[in-house]
Amino acid sequence: xxxxxxxxxxxxxxxxxxxxxxxxxxxxxxxxxxxxxxxxxxxxxxxxxxxxxxxxxxxxxxxxxxxxxxxxxxxxxxxxxxxxxx
Amino acid sequence: xxxxxxxxxxxxxxxxxxxxxxxxxxxxxxxxxxxxxxxxxxxxxxxxxxxxxxxxxxxxxxxxxxxxxxxxxxxxxxxxxxxxxxxxxxxxxxxxxxxxxxxxxxxxxxxxxxxxxxxxxxxxxxxxxxxxxxxxxxxxxxxxxxxxxxxxxxxxxxxxxxxxxxxxxxxxxxxxxxxxxxxxxxxxxxxxxxxxxxxxxxxxxxxxxxxxxxxxxxxxxxxxxxxxxxxxxxxxxxxxxxxxxxxxxxxxxxxxxxxxxxxxxxxxxxxxxxxxxxxx
Numbered sequence: 001x002x003x004x005x006x007x008x009x010x011x012x013x014x015x016x017x018x019x020x021x022x023x024x025x026x027x028x029x030x031x032x033x034x035x036x037x038x039x040x041x042x043x044x045x046x047x048x049x050x051x052x053x054x055x056x057x058x059x060x061x062x063x064x065x066x067x068x069x070x071x072x073x074x075x076x077x078x079x080x081x082x083x084x085x086x
Numbered sequence: 087x088x089x090x091x092x093x094x095x096x097x098x099x100x101x102x103x104x105x106x107x108x109x110x111x112x113x114x115x116x117x118x119x120x121x122x123x124x125x126x127x128x129x130x131x132x133x134x135x136x137x138x139x140x141x142x143x144x145x146x147x148x149x150x151x152x153x154x155x156x157x158x159x160x161x162x163x164x165x166x167x168x169x170x171x172x173x174x175x176x177x178x179x180x181x182x183x184x185x186x187x188x189x190x191x192x193x194x195x196x197x198x199x200x201x202x203x204x205x206x207x208x209x210x211x212x213x214x215x216x217x218x219x220x221x222x223x224x225x226x227x228x229x230x231x232x233x234x235x236x237x238x239x240x241x242x243x244x245x246x247x248x249x250x251x252x253x254x255x256x257x258x259x260x261x262x263x264x265x266x267x268x269x270x271x272x273x274x275x276x277x278x279x280x281x282x283x284x285x286x287x288x289x290x291x292x293x294x295x296x297x298x299x300x301x302x303x304x305x306x307x308x309x310x311x312x313x314x315x316x317x318x319x320x321x322x323x324x325x326x327x328x329x330x331x332x333x334x335x336x337x338x339x340x341x342x343x344x345x346x347x348x349x350x351x352x353x354x355x356x357x358x359x360x361x362x363x364x365x366x
Contacts, residue, residue: 041228
């Protein structure tokens with residue numbers, strides 16, 4: 001129901017709105033901490049926002065290994081799959 | 087020729103003085119941690135009162151240390167707007183060009199708690215002073231912001247160096263947003279303090295014995311308080327407000343540094359432009 005592309009566009013939109021990033025800078029391989037200047041407090045805001053979007057409980061542990069935009073997209077997709085499975 | 091000799095002599099004596107200052111600081115800090123600080127804890131009814139007294143003793147010691155360095159001819163300084171530091175419960179943020187910025191700031195600020203480098207808890211000379219004074223180790227994350235906000239709400243001022251470490255000479259300042267987050271979370275006013283040292287002195291990555299060609303002059307300017315809440319209009323995400331406030335601080339610091347550096351103290355129009363390598 002959600003293609004990878006759709007999830008990516010949504011994640012991009014969230015990043016632009018939350019952190020005033022230029023949409024062009026958000027590519028799948030962009031590194032959150034080094035390329036996009038997102039710090040640990042921003043990461044908390046990001047996780048809260050993703051919780052809203054997916055409507056699922058998000059455990060911070062699920063995002064511990066997230067480093068790049070691609071990792072975020074994968075994590076969101078997994079969350080959504082769990083949703084349909086549940 | 088004679089001037090050159092005098093310069094070299096001056097430089098040599100400042101190198102010796104700098105070494106002496108390091109040793110004095112380390113020994114003094116250790117000694118106070120073993121004598122005065124525990125004594126103050128013993129005679130205080132509770133921990134908060136002990137920290138207040140230890141903080142005051144620390145403040146005096148730092149003042150004496152600056153006086154010591156000044157007397158050895160290692161530095162000169164000028165201070166502006168100090169009265170603004172007196173108001174309690176402010177978030178005091180300073181840029182961080184040299185190793186001794188925190189010494190100046192602790193001396194100049196009444197009743198302040200400091201966020202200092204986590205590594206100091208592993209430094210043999212500084213470990214006990216920072217523990218006795220109840221300073222906060224810097225770290226990433228929400229817990230630090232909460233701890234800092236609580237201190238501000240209790241009415242103590244909090245001193246933070248938003249760069250997180252000393253500035254890299256010749257590069258634009260890079261501020262972390264934690265300080266802005268603390269301001270937004272606590273509602274405290276932000277008081278920016280611009281520290282300028284006119285020559286590279288005890289900078290990040292430099293060896294202490296590489297003393298500058300001439301005596302460094304510090305200009306410390308306390309700016310006007312910034313109401314952090316102005317940066318958090320209703321409905322705006324915290325992440326955005328923190329970015330705007332941090333950008334404001336970065337501009338404040340870089341303008342302040344520029345303004346001081348444009349007119350080097352003691353320089354007159356007849357002086358030739360500063361050529362450091364000439365005296366090497």
